[in-house]
Amino acid sequence: MTPPPAAGLKAPSPDDVVRVRGGAAEVFALAKGDRLRAIDVEGGQDALFYAFAAEGRDGTALLGLPAGPAGALPDLLAANENAAAVRHRLAGHDLAKASGVALSGPQSAPGEALSLVAPDAMTCLLVVPAAPSTAEAVAPATDYRIEIARADSAARSGGEPAPPLAEPLLDIRIAAATAQTYRVKAGQYIQILDIDGRQCSDFLAFDAALMEQGVECGLDSTATRTLMGRAYPGPGLFSKFFDQQMRPMLEVVQDTCGRHDTFALACTTKYYDDMGYPGHDSCSENFNKVLGPLGLATRPGWPAINFFFNTVVNHDGTIGTDEPWSRPGDYVLMRALTDLVCASSSCADDIDPANGWNPTDIQVRVYGAEHAFPKAIATRMTPDSPPVFTKETAFHARIAPLSRRLVDYRGYWLANSFLADGAVAEYWACREKVAVIDLSALRKFEVLGPDAEALLDHAVTRDITKLAVGQVVYTALCYPHGGMLDDGTVFRLGPQQFRLVCGDPYVGVHLRELAKARGLNAWVRSSTDQLHNISVQGPKSRELLSRIIVTPPTQPSVQELGWFRLTIGRLGHAKGPPVVVSRTGYTGELGYEVWCHPRDGVALWDQVFEAGKPLGVAPMGLEALDMLRIEAGLIFANYEFSDETDPFEAGIGFAVPIVSKKGDFVGREALLKRKAEPQRKLVGLVIEGRESAHHGDPVFAGRARVGVVTSGMRSPILDQTIALARVDVGSSAVGTQIEIGKLDGHQKRLKATVVRLSHYDPDKSRVRA
Known part of the structure; x- marks a missing residue:
């Protein structure tokens, strides 16, 4: 049952936004007169609302909501991920x-909302339960x-800091246009928090032991940039700040926020003069x-780390500034590596945009x-989305001990390479034997309902009406002007399940x-967190998976599985964890992807590596992976394509079967024109010498x-320097001689020849094997 919106209420311009993750619950407070809007973002989600008023009164009754069973x-909290x-x-x-x-249930529409006004102060709870999921039945x-x-502007979140991450040892408010000092011991954490957003905070740090000896040794932005190879450190591989002696001070x-500055001094009197x-x-x-009372000599300008300060180096070398990217509650958390x-x-x-014209x-x-x-970088899918921290995949417990080169890839910690052999050896394992990579960061969406086929057929360039159950198809998604939003694969799991x-x-x-625009009866539900996957690639991948994947008679075995087909089976035996196996990949080799619920990730990893030992699995x-996909001529977002690039x-x-596909799809008219009058083409290049483009x-x-x-890359198997390039169609013919510019593009050139794509196995004989 979904209660109707309160009569006459418009959607409020929110002062506070609370994100309640699927499978979690959140507590929030309402004061008398506050207006609330609870939104089922993706639709079809169960949600239960509780309200507790003063003196033990039932808040739901005060709100005029029909009370459910007590x-x-x-029990709901017992199954909830943040119950404590x-x-x-x-x-x-x-x-x-x-x-x-x-508030909602399986039939609620995306964006369906409940609006109400609190008649009195109350504490509220929203529970968003998670239904059981498996690889073949994701809920x-x-x-x-x-x-x-x-209702009361003084109660709005603006002007008050976000709740602490834990019980703080120090909790200091630094008033606008002031500074304060404080001491931190090794191992302790420092949180610099922008209360109201778009406010810069300069930061200095000095070695406490040396300061007691009368020696000033502070955080040094130049040493930090040199050693980290970044303008400013961030969580992950390049995370440390160094002092003038090149010793790590903070991590x-x-x-x-992810946008700061280490180019300039803290603002100075001279600037304002x-x-x-x-x-x-x-x-x-x-x-x-x-700092003077602590014995440090004064300076006309202090070199500082400028958190939330938005600077940019222009193409001509000049440095400019603009409003900070930070929003209310944004912060940087650091760990002290010494006192x-x-x-x-x-x-x-x-007097300029540096603090949004209004210091706070x-x-x-x-x-x-x-x-x-946990180490994490926050990302926002849209400007008004709440920040989401970097997550660990289902295989992290097995991967982390093997690699310290973890990078944030689309919101998940993935390994850039492993300690044992390094990237080149991993590449050869895939080309000659079998290799396993965690690709759980891929986004998965369950598209369900009577109009699921119609929705996807309109959204993607492929003809989804021709897709059989058990088949997978690679496709593009375009904007109306023909530029690409993304590429991806569509799995047909049933007549109305994609x-x-x-x-x-x-x-x-x-x-x-x-x-919504087309009035289609279909749900699009994010399943990335309920479906993690590894890619098992290489000439021995079929042999490996055949040893551990059991399929029922109604499904093809791994041995029988065709290219761009899927099968549903079990891991190890008929009662083992359920998995979906697709014959897909991103390497140009024979390969598969294995999809499981995160709770089964460690079991899947262990069985793959146990079965793969005799085969040389790595x-x-x-x-x-990047080396492999370049050789195979496979494209990557924001490299080979973007919203300025058509398929x-x-x-x-x-x-893009633009002639044979009968149904309309997003971008069709623009793509008809672009195909008729092509301007640019993606080509392969072979470059003279060993210097890479x-x-x-x-x-x-x-x-x-x-x-x-x-x-671009140096191809190990071809022993050639190769590249992918997007060029004018007049320079795209195989055999055309062109040059790649280095430095200013003219002082140094690399000679190159246009060749057929892909560089390695252009007929795809290996992947089809």
């Missing part, structure tokens, strides 16, 4: 007697969004005021060394918008620039 809440935190925040309330109301629990418009653990504002506060002077004396400011600049406060918190905050696997999480939003990282220019014109290198025919390198 007594179910303890919820119980702590609801301490004092009788959960066993609480009655909840169902993804999807997000709910709570929007709250506060970045979490970052919800020169701009015509004599006597204006500056961060450097504020630092002098608080430190730190100083933080809230930047005083109100900064919060600094210090947490004890006993905590174990699974789309792609790279961009925005594809789900795109599909739901199309369904784990493989993203670096080796023909990206080299996948075969995925890289993404973005210009391609020339004489003086004129005619294209750009999209990807």
Whole structure:
């Protein structure tokens, strides 16, 4: 049952937004007069709402909602992933007697919302339960969004910092246009939090032991950039700040903004004087005021790490600034690697966009060394989406001990390469034996309902009406102007059940918008977190999987599985964990992908590697995968294609049956024109010598620039330097001689020849074997 919206209510402009993840629950408070809107983002999601008013009163009754059965809440929380935190925040309330109301269910439409006004203060709970899932029957629990418009402007979240990550040892508010010092011991954590958003905070750190000896040795941005190879560190491989002696001082653990600066000084008196504002506060002077009593000599300008400061180096070498990217509550979390004396400011600049023209406060918190905050980078799918931290895949427990080269790939920690042999050896394992790579970061969407086929047929370039149950097809998704949103594969699991696997999480939003615009009865539900996968690739991949995958008589065995087909089976034996196996991959070799529920990930990994020992199985990282896909001429988002590139220019014109496909699809009219008048083409290049070309290198025919390198490498198996390039059609014929520009494009050139794609096995005889 879905309660009707409160009469006359419009959707509020929210002061607070709460994201309730599928399978989780969240507690939030409403004051008298607050307006709430609870939204089933993807549709079809069960959700139960509870409200607790003062003196033990039932808040749902006060809100005029029909009370559901009492007594179910303890069981719901027992299966909830953050039950302990919820119980702590609801301490004092009788959960066993609480009655909840169902806000939505399996038939609720995407975006369906409940709106209400709180007649009194109350504590609310939204539970979004997760149904059981397996690889062949995914029942993804999807997000709910709570929007709250506060009746009392003083109660709005603006002006108050977000809740701490744990019990803080220090909790310091740094008023706008001021600075403060504080001490941190080795192992403790420092959180720099932007309370209201778009506010810069300069940060200094000094070795505490040396300072007691009268020696100033501080954090050094130049040493940090040199050693890290980055403008500023971030969680993952390049995470440390160094001092002037090139010793590590701090490690970045979490970052919800991802846009900072280490190019310039903290703002100085001279800057304001020169701009015509004599006597204006500056961060450097504020630092002098608080560091002077500690025995540090004053400086006209302090070299600082400028968190949330948005600078850009222009093509001509000039440095410009703009408003910060940080939103309310964004923060950077660092771990001290030695005892430190730190100083933080809230930047005083109100004469340019550096702080959004309005300096506000900064919060600094210090947490004890006993905590174990996970390393994570926050991303937002859309500008108004809540931040989502980097996640671990189902195979992380097995991969992490084998590699310290983990990188954030589309929101998941994946291995770039492994410690044992490195990327080149992993590459050869795939070419000659069998290799395994974790590709759980691929986005999966369950497309279900009576109009599921019609929705997908309209959204993608392939003819989905011809897709048989058990078949997989590679396709493009385009915008109306013909540029590519993404590429991916569509699995047909049943007459009205499809699974789309792609790279961009925005594809789900795109599909739901199309369904709504066309009035289609279809649900698009994100299943990435309920379906993780490894890719098993190489000439011995069939032999390996045949040893461990058992299929029923109604499904093809691994030995029988055709190219771009899927089968549903079990791991090890008839009662083993369920898996889906597809004969797909991204290497140009015979290969498969194995899909499982995350709870079965370790079992799958262990059985694959146990069965693969006699076959020479090896784990493989993203670096080796990139080498393999370039040789095979396979395209990659934001390299070979983007929203400025159509499928023909990206080299996948075969995925656009524009003549034979009878139904209309997004971008069809634009693609008809683009195909009739092609301007650019993706080609292969063989480059003279051993020097590699890289993404973005210009391609020339004489003086004129005619294209750009999209990807390049030194091919181990071909013993040639090769590249993929998008060039003018006049320079795309096989055998055409062109040059790749280095330096300014003219001082140095690499000679190259256009060749047939792909460089390795262009007839795909190996992948079809």
